[in-house]
Amino acid sequence: MPKIKFIEHNGIEHIIDAINGDSIMQSAINNLVPGIDADCGGECSCATCHVIVDSIWIDKVGIPSNTEDSMLALNPDREPNSRLSCQIEISDKLDGVVVNLPEFQY
């Protein structure tokens, strides 16, 4: 089981056991990690599962698709490593991945 570390905006950390094939968003939802709303259920429609991937992990996580990128484009909290967590599929290569949560979802 790959582990994911979520770091809330206030610094509180949540380390959870994820399941291969789930998205990072789903793992957060399944483990009650606060700060991820995921209103659309992973359709890449709502942009309420924004995370900022730790820079040492971004190469493994990869860059957003065009749709995802445009959903993120105007987010005031956007950073270079921003992703929508519903679009990141968990696999063994992401074991230990660290993602930061923004203060608000929009």
Added chain:
Amino acid sequence: MKGMVIVGGGHAAAQNAASLRQQGYTGHITLFSEEHYIPYQRPPLSKEYLADQQSLDRLYLRPERFYEERDIDLRLGVRVSEINTKTNNILTTTGDVLAYEKLLIATGSRARLLRVPGDQLSGIHYLRQLDDVNNIKKELRDSSKICIVGGGYVGLEVASVLISAGHQVTIIESESRILKRVTTPKMSSLFHTLHTAKGAKIYTEAVVQGFLGSKRVEYLNCGDLTIPTDMVIIGIGIIPNIEVAKKAGITCDNGIIVDDRCQTSDPNIFAAGDNTNHPNTILNRRLRLESVPNAMEQARVAAANMLGQDKKYASLPWFWSNQYDLKLQMMGFSADGDSQAIRGDIETKKFVVFYLNEDKLVAVDAINSPAEFMIGKKLYGKAVNHTDLSNTNFDLGSLLK
């Protein structure tokens, strides 16, 4: 020992249970669902799940172990028949009595039924619950000709899945155009053209008079028109499930009346989701929405207030639909606008219609334009210039600064 009781098993119910735990509630949480499944996502039922692109496991909002680990007692296949507001108890159809500290009514809505001769024939389906879709899927292989009654979002999403899978689809709409209740003539026309080009036959102003067949439906009759069919799927709207609230003496009027804290006329009882008639302080009127984002947000607000906080609901209504290669995102109500600005080219299927009322943005229909949709959500109620909105060389993002 008293605890939190949740009546219903959909998005709002599941989110409320999760939010109660997330906000630190450690007492009993009992969730009653009439369905035999743990809470699942409804939007994919007419999309990915119907198209066999999403497994049952992925349909569940959270896995079963979530409820076990968080000590959320799921009572599946059980209906709450009565709420006693004097003793703060609920009664189930299985005869159980359970006391509540606070209660959430998240009973959602049910499909509006089409009552015509022949409506009991087999092969006639509604699409609201997981069982409905499973029954449809079982019969799809032997059904080449399919009639869809109702040209709303559910009907059109089903049409797009079935046409893409090679079925012959006929859409029967009683109004003068499809999507009439929810959108403008321009958008209706776009979807009409799209579905027709993909091979659907669409009849408007066609009112179903009855179904014919010996045991299974064979024909659909609309007066002058008789259409041979192997299966019928009906999507003609929903009815909010308010009966249990009404019976308990809770004030209802086109839904369960709640305030902006999701509280009903009984201070210990809250409601969330499709069944609520709630005030929207941004739109400045009461609404009853058929919307997942609304159900989720009301459930979060209700959870906070069930725990004694003072959280107010203030969200813009928004919706989405996927049909073929079109991703439609909508914010607000286009009927609120007195003028429109179109950005992009309708022919390329990537464009946005902004609806303005006295130059203030009140609604957005975005087709394959997620960025513009996100901007539109942020610009709600702000004065904007028609020319800027329609000029694709104008940077919309600059309006946010």
